[in-house]
Amino acid sequence: MNDGAYEGAHLGKDDVVLKTTDLEKAFGGLVATDGVSIEVERGTITGMIGPNGAGKSTLFNLISGFYENDAGHVTVNGEDVTDLEPHERARKGLVRTFQTPRRLEGMSVREAMLVGPGPQKGESIFSLFFSGSDVTEEERANIEQTRELLERFEIGHLIDQPSTDLSGGQMKLVELARAFTTDPDILLLDEPVAGVNPTLANDIKRFIRELNEEGQTFLIIEHDMPFIMDLADPIIVLDQGKVLMEGSPDEVRSDDRVIEAYLGGAGP
Amino acid sequence: MSAVSTWVSETLVRDPTERRIFAVLGLITVLLVVGVLTGVIGPRFLLFQIALVGMYALLSLGLNVQWGYAGLINFSVAAFWGIGAYCAALLTAPNSPLGLGLHPVFGFLAAIVVSAFIAVLIGIPTLRLREDYLAIASLGLAEVIRAIILNERQWTAGSSGISGIPNLMSWLPLTDAATTAAIVVVLIAVVYLFLRRVHRSPWGRVLRTIRSDEDLAKALGKNTYQFKMQAFVIGSVIMAVAGAFYAHLNLYIDPSDLVPLTTFYIWIAVILGGTGSNRGAVVGAAVVIAIREGTRFLNDIGFIQTLGIDLAPLRLLFVGGLIILIMRFRQDGLLPPKDELIWPAARDESSTGGASPSGAVPDGGTASNGGDDR
Ligand SMILES: Nc1ncnc2c1ncn2[C@@H]1O[C@H](COP(=O)(O)OP(=O)(O)O)[C@@H](O)[C@H]1O
Ligand SMILES: [Mg+2]
Numbered sequence: 141m142n143d144g145a146y147e148g149a150h151l152g153k154d155d156v157v158l159k160t161t162d163l164e165k166a167f168g169g170l171v172a173t174d175g176v177s178i179e180v181e182r183g184t185i186t187g188m189i190g191p192n193g194a195g196k197s198t199l200f201n202l203i204s205g206f207y208e209n210d211a212g213h214v215t216v217n218g219e220d221v222t223d224l225e226p227h228e229r230a231r232k233g234l235v236r237t238f239q240t241p242r243r244l245e246g247m248s249v250r251e252a253m254l255v256g257p258g259p260q261k262g263e264s265i266f267s268l269f270f271s272g273s274d275v276t277e278e279e280r281a282n283i284e285q286t287r288e289l290l291e292r293f294e295i296g297h298l299i300d301q302p303s304t305d306l307s308g309g310q311m312k313l314v315e316l317a318r319a320f321t322t323d324p325d326i327l328l329l330d331e332p333v334a335g336v337n338p339t340l341a342n343d344i345k346r347f348i349r350e351l352n353e354e355g356q357t358f359l360i361i362e363h364d365m366p367f368i369m370d371l372a373d374p375i376i377v378l379d380q381g382k383v384l385m386e387g388s389p390d391e392v393r394s395d396d397r398v399i400e401a402y403l404g405g406a407g408p
Numbered sequence: 409m410s411a412v413s414t415w416v417s418e419t420l421v422r423d424p425t426e427r428r429i430f431a432v433l434g435l436i437t438v439l440l441v442v443g444v445l446t447g448v449i450g451p452r453f454l455l456f457q458i459a460l461v462g463m464y465a466l467l468s469l470g471l472n473v474q475w476g477y478a479g480l481i482n483f484s485v486a487a488f489w490g491i492g493a494y495c496a497a498l499l500t501a502p503n504s505p506l507g508l509g510l511h512p513v514f515g516f517l518a519a520i521v522v523s524a525f526i527a528v529l530i531g532i533p534t535l536r537l538r539e540d541y542l543a544i545a546s547l548g549l550a551e552v553i554r555a556i557i558l559n560e561r562q563w564t565a566g567s568s569g570i571s572g573i574p575n576l577m578s579w580l581p582l583t584d585a586a587t588t589a590a591i592v593v594v595l596i597a598v599v600y601l602f603l604r605r606v607h608r609s610p611w612g613r614v615l616r617t618i619r620s621d622e623d624l625a626k627a628l629g630k631n632t633y634q635f636k637m638q639a640f641v642i643g644s645v646i647m648a649v650a651g652a653f654y655a656h657l658n659l660y661i662d663p664s665d666l667v668p669l670t671t672f673y674i675w676i677a678v679i680l681g682g683t684g685s686n687r688g689a690v691v692g693a694a695v696v697i698a699i700r701e702g703t704r705f706l707n708d709i710g711f712i713q714t715l716g717i718d719l720a721p722l723r724l725l726f727v728g729g730l731i732i733l734i735m736r737f738r739q740d741g742l743l744p745p746k747d748e749l750i751w752p753a754a755r756d757e758s759s760t761g762g763a764s765p766s767g768a769v770p771d772g773g774t775a776s777n778g779g780d781d782r
Binding site: 204206225226227230231235236237238242243244245246247248250251252254255256258259260261262263264265268269272275276277279280283318319322 | 605606609610611613614616617619620621623624625626627628629630631632635638684745748749750751753754755
């Protein structure tokens with residue numbers, strides 16, 4: 141595919157939560173992210189697709205600060221966060237999940253959920269001794285929120301389970317719920333239904349849609365085409381570290397370049 | 409009486425195996441008391457051993473904050489212990505190279521300040537990096553501290569050590585041995601209650617998250633570096649307090665105890681007791697020291713003398729064998745952590761009806777089935 145085929149993403153959107161400008165990242169000789177500029181508009185579910193190795197996870201790692209970029213910028217709500225640590229970016233409202241579910245050893249689902257809200261008063265040793273009642277009040281509220289959220293996600297019965305005993309799909313749900321408790325401006329989900337059975341995947345789709353209707357912005361990487369085509373609009377297509385195109389699900393589906401990229405790309 | 413047994417069964421004992429462990433511990437206590445009453449064991453000797461076990465329990469509690477709570481690999485337990493011991497000895501012994509002869513309170517204060525300072529110094533370059541960096545740096549620190557004490561004779565008296573360290577609170581109407589034993593019990597109680605409060609809280613929860621997945625904690629907006637630093641400093645300070653106490657227990661200190669073996673014993677105690685569990689750290693320390701001290705007398709037993717072998721030097725072998733046994737039959741240690749890390753005052757009213765009052769994580773099952781998912 142010649143370079144001219146890479147049309148890039150739509151820029152100049154109205155109310156932008158997350159913006160990347162000419163992001164670049166190379167691993168040795170391999171350019172995994174090659175001048176990526178995208179914008180995510182507030183209130184959308186923006187999808188991100190691309191063949192294996194296109195650089196989707198790498199882009200997430202750059203946006204969330206887990207990888208250091210070689211060049212370019214990341215902006216959240218108009219503020220440049222390129223030099224911030226991952227936890228500082230999360231505090232700015234940019235929260236991600238991971239492609240492989242992270243299991244918290246020795247923690248119940250309730251505990252694992254309660255790590256989400258932040259910053260909590262009870263995370264300061266000083267408060268634990270000198271404003272115990274504030275800690276109690278906040279902890280009660282957080283426990284209540286956890287219970288409601290798990291019930292809403294129809295996994296309320298799992299609250300006492302060791303989090304290591306959950307199935308992959310249940311874990312993905314807990315992760316989604318926990319990420320939501322951080323009260324993020326934008327949630328980045330890396331393959332939220334990878335390895336999840338179709339019924340649970342449908343549930344997850346429904347919950348994401350519900351949260352979105354309440355105003356939550358999402359940027360979602362997903363391999364499952366029917367899933368993401370049904371859920372997201374717009375969809376950004378990544379290929380070989382570059383943005384191939386951006387468009388509605390229909391536009392993406394019928395785009396020759398996208399088909400070519402998925403069929404193996406390197407034609408004559 | 410029944411109130412006491414309810415308290416014991418709800419806060420200390422959580423499953424049948426724990427009941428057996430506590431029964432064995434109770435039996436040993438009874439035997440020791442009987443031993444003293446019948447004159448087989450000298451009370452002075454026993455009180456000294458209690459103080460010694462207590463000191464190791466403090467060290468284990470300190471390491472448990474670092475490794476058990478936060479997953480920090482610290483191989484310089486002996487160094488922080490030595491820092492505490494030397495702070496106490498140098499400031500309080502009239503014939504130390506500093507010759508100050510200050511009140512013991514200043515020794516303890518210096519132990520706290522100096523150990524906190526050195527912990528921060530080691531933490532700054534290593535805690536931002538992968539976990540193995542702290543492990544390596546702490547190995548180095550242990551040797552550096554030992555070398556400094558050995559070589560800076562004008563300050564530390566080198567290998568000849570410091571004697572004449574005063575007893576603690578000798579104005580108490582007790583024998584010196586009883587006083588030190590009482591003091592260590594109080595120290596353990598204070599540290600234990602402090603740790604209990606900070607552990608079952610959002611703070612403890614973040615540390616446990618860091619221990620199993622630091623990236624996840626970061627992604628949720630936690631400043632993991634700061635949390636790890638706090639755990640590292642708290643643990644190191646507890647170790648230094650144990651060291652300062654030891655100086656006043658032994659009344660003499662030299663660098664020969666600052667060897668890696670001390671660190672090794674503490675690691676064993678924490679793992680044996682149940683990583684992450686404060687109760688476990690205390691019991692683990694007691695077991696390790698009981699074996700270490702108990703095996704000293706093996707050669708005195710007539711039967712073994714007739715075999716003509718020297719058993720005492722084999723005590724590391726006993727410790728090793730015990731670890732293998734426990735890890736085989738009770739993977740998570742003698743008394744693994746049971747409590748959910750939730751602020752207790754908040755859970756009484758608002759936790760779900762399904763939660764049992766004492767630790768809802770059903771790890772009775774996980775612990776005893778030898779589950780490989782932990
Ligand atoms: N940490 C890393 N070190 C070296 N190469 C990497 C690393 N992470 C990703 N890559 C490479 O970058 C490319 C993009 O990978 P990734 O972002 O995981 O793709 P995707 O998520 O789209 O499947 C791949 O060729 C991958 O091998
Ligand atoms: Mg990926």
